[in-house]
Amino acid sequence: MWSYAFKRAGTTAVTLLAASIIIFAFIHIVPGDPIYVLLGDTATPDQIDALRHQLGLDQPIILQYLTWAGHVLEGDLGRSIFFQAPVLSVIADGAETSILLATMTMIWVAVIGVPIGMIAAVRHGTWLDQGLSGGAMLMASIPTFWVGLYLILIFAAWLGWFPSSGYPSIFEGGVVNLRYLVLPSLALAAPNAALILRLTRASMLDVSREDYVRTARAKGIRPWQVVRRHIWRNALLAVVSAFGFTFAALLSEAVVTETVFALPGIGRLVVQSILRRDYPVIQGVILVIVVVYLLINLIVDLSYRLLDPRVELQ
Amino acid sequence: MSSNSVILWLKPFIARPIALAGLGVLLATVLAAIFAPWLSPYDPYAIDPLIRLTPPNVTHWFGTDQFGRDTLSRTIHSARMALLIGSGVVVFALATGVPAGVLSALFPRLGHLLMRMVDVLMAFPTLLLALGLIVILSPSVATVILAIGIGYMTTTTRIVYGLTLRLRAETYVEASRSMGAGAAWLISRHILPNLVSPLLVQASFVFAFAQLGAASLDFLGLGAPPDIPSWGNMLAESRTFVTRAPWLLFFPGMMIVATAFSLNLVGDALRDRLDPRFRQVFGEKG
Numbered sequence: 001m002w003s004y005a006f007k008r009a010g011t012t013a014v015t016l017l018a019a020s021i022i023i024f025a026f027i028h029i030v031p032g033d034p035i036y037v038l039l040g041d042t043a044t045p046d047q048i049d050a051l052r053h054q055l056g057l058d059q060p061i062i063l064q065y066l067t068w069a070g071h072v073l074e075g076d077l078g079r080s081i082f083f084q085a086p087v088l089s090v091i092a093d094g095a096e097t098s099i100l101l102a103t104m105t106m107i108w109v110a111v112i113g114v115p116i117g118m119i120a121a122v123r124h125g126t127w128l129d130q131g132l133s134g135g136a137m138l139m140a141s142i143p144t145f146w147v148g149l150y151l152i153l154i155f156a157a158w159l160g161w162f163p164s165s166g167y168p169s170i171f172e173g174g175v176v177n178l179r180y181l182v183l184p185s186l187a188l189a190a191p192n193a194a195l196i197l198r199l200t201r202a203s204m205l206d207v208s209r210e211d212y213v214r215t216a217r218a219k220g221i222r223p224w225q226v227v228r229r230h231i232w233r234n235a236l237l238a239v240v241s242a243f244g245f246t247f248a249a250l251l252s253e254a255v256v257t258e259t260v261f262a263l264p265g266i267g268r269l270v271v272q273s274i275l276r277r278d279y280p281v282i283q284g285v286i287l288v289i290v291v292v293y294l295l296i297n298l299i300v301d302l303s304y305r306l307l308d309p310r311v312e313l314q
Numbered sequence: 315m316s317s318n319s320v321i322l323w324l325k326p327f328i329a330r331p332i333a334l335a336g337l338g339v340l341l342a343t344v345l346a347a348i349f350a351p352w353l354s355p356y357d358p359y360a361i362d363p364l365i366r367l368t369p370p371n372v373t374h375w376f377g378t379d380q381f382g383r384d385t386l387s388r389t390i391h392s393a394r395m396a397l398l399i400g401s402g403v404v405v406f407a408l409a410t411g412v413p414a415g416v417l418s419a420l421f422p423r424l425g426h427l428l429m430r431m432v433d434v435l436m437a438f439p440t441l442l443l444a445l446g447l448i449v450i451l452s453p454s455v456a457t458v459i460l461a462i463g464i465g466y467m468t469t470t471t472r473i474v475y476g477l478t479l480r481l482r483a484e485t486y487v488e489a490s491r492s493m494g495a496g497a498a499w500l501i502s503r504h505i506l507p508n509l510v511s512p513l514l515v516q517a518s519f520v521f522a523f524a525q526l527g528a529a530s531l532d533f534l535g536l537g538a539p540p541d542i543p544s545w546g547n548m549l550a551e552s553r554t555f556v557t558r559a560p561w562l563l564f565f566p567g568m569m570i571v572a573t574a575f576s577l578n579l580v581g582d583a584l585r586d587r588l589d590p591r592f593r594q595v596f597g598e599k600g
Binding site for chain 2: 018134138145157249251252253260289293294
């Protein structure tokens with residue numbers, strides 16, 4: 001187990017290192033002098049000289065990268081041009097919304113996707129299974145922003161059950177503010193619940209072809225007991241690991257949903273920063289999301305291995 | 315293509331009426347794109363403030379938008395952008411992914427390097443990668459194709475790599491190699507012909523995802539130039555009029571769903587026809 005964990009952590013570290021080079025290069029590839037990119041159009045010559053010296057832009061590119069990486073490791077992701085504040089604190093301001101949105105979405109995904117996927121697998125091959133699987137494919141083919149706009153139209157504009165946009169922090173207005181996240185999380189959950197549904201179904205069908213399931217059936221165990229004890233327990237593993245990947249992917253998928261519902265999260269921050277040409281913020285968000293993405297993948301892989309020792313390092 | 319192989323290709327669709335319907339929707343979309351100027355009842359750009367935000371009626375079947383432009387004509391013309399971006403993304407993903415995947419499988423040393431690079435790119439979520447590229451490149455249709463395509467380049471490379479590794483281990487390929495066949499011969503005679511079916515499956519799914527991705531970028535205002543009619547742009551523009559003119563939301567959205575769903579159905583039907591060993595590479599066993 002330990003050698004596996006070290007190897008897997010090593011691969012993640014190497015991938016992260018390579019990804020960080022790409023992210024570092026981002027500021028240098030965007031059109032224009034990186035100094036103007038970093039300071040914006042309103043910079044004075046003094047500021048330009050000061051920053052050029054501070055960043056060591058006259059030094060070799062490898063040294064520049066090492067300096068940047070050193071700052072990043074200390075938690076310094078640069079300054080936002082628009083907010084005139086450290087990038088890390090700008091991102092931290094959006095973190096509450098994004099994390100709560102992703103968590104709420106995952107709850108919908110679990111409540112909707114897993115049970116229906118199980119039903120489809122148990123009723124494999126029947127019209128019910130075909131209907132549910134086909135419905136899942138349809139859900140995966142609908143743009144989340146379209147679902148979001150319809151949810152706003154029906155549940156906010158017509159029925160008035162939920163607010164249509166914004167999100168005031170629960171730390172200021174209490175837990176009732178979570179109602180602001182109901183519609184966005186439902187919109188974001190739709191395609192992801194569809195994917196989890198299909199995965200749950202496929203995983204259960206996979207396990208149900210195993211020899212031990214046939215043995216259990218041959219012994220005369222009741223069908224639902226076979227499903228509960230033999231199939232479900234083993235199929236759960238693949239589903240749980242997919243949950244980790246989905247959660248990680250949600251942080252960036254939420255870009256569109258947060259824009260539709262005007263939520264102050266990390267996703268909307270990216271889009272607004274692109275429109276404002278606030279490059280340090282874009283760079284910072286990409287870095288944070290990639291790190292979270294890789295770390296969650298690492299944790300999922302390691303826990304998978306811990307739960308199922310048969311898994312080999314590929 | 316002989317009539318025999320045409321029947322072979324149609325077989326999964328005849329067995330599954332809904333997949334056949336999907337094929338029909340796609341055919342209709344292609345025809346709409348080609349004959350858009352003749353099919354549209356009005357000029358998609360013609361502005362008429364007197365009839366702005368008219369609900370669907372006899373003269374304007376899909377109603378009109380905030381400038382009084384005919385929604386039906388704009389919906390039909392948008393099929394062009396949908397097909398252009400979809401096929402552009404598919405061509406880009408295949409043109410880069412197939413050579414990279416095949417060569418990686420045949421030359422392990424190169425493969426090790428390339429697959430590591432794929433791993434690194436895959437650490438970037440698809441939409442994030444697209445947004446990053448859009449910042450770097452100037453906004454245009456080509457940028458949108460590249461931005462969406464790069465995310466599917468990596469998945470295509472992985473799939474082709476996996477398939478080629480399996481093919482390389484086949485007895486007839488090994489036999490051919492032991493008789494002195496070079497890489498070019500192996501690729502052209504044994505590998506590429508066997509990749510056609512799985513790649514068709516991959517192409518349908520990539521096309522479907524490209525539809526959704528392009529719509530999202532349009533909606534964020536970072537996709538196709540706003541003056542070009544596209545379903546995503548139509549939805550983005552109508553956003554502020556949602557409560558007054560819900561029909562503006564309905565028709566373009568339905569077209570996105572119809573094309574993406576049809577492509578998924580077709581991909582699914584083609585996948586079930588695949589060799590079971592190949593099917594695993596697509597991660598579905600059910």
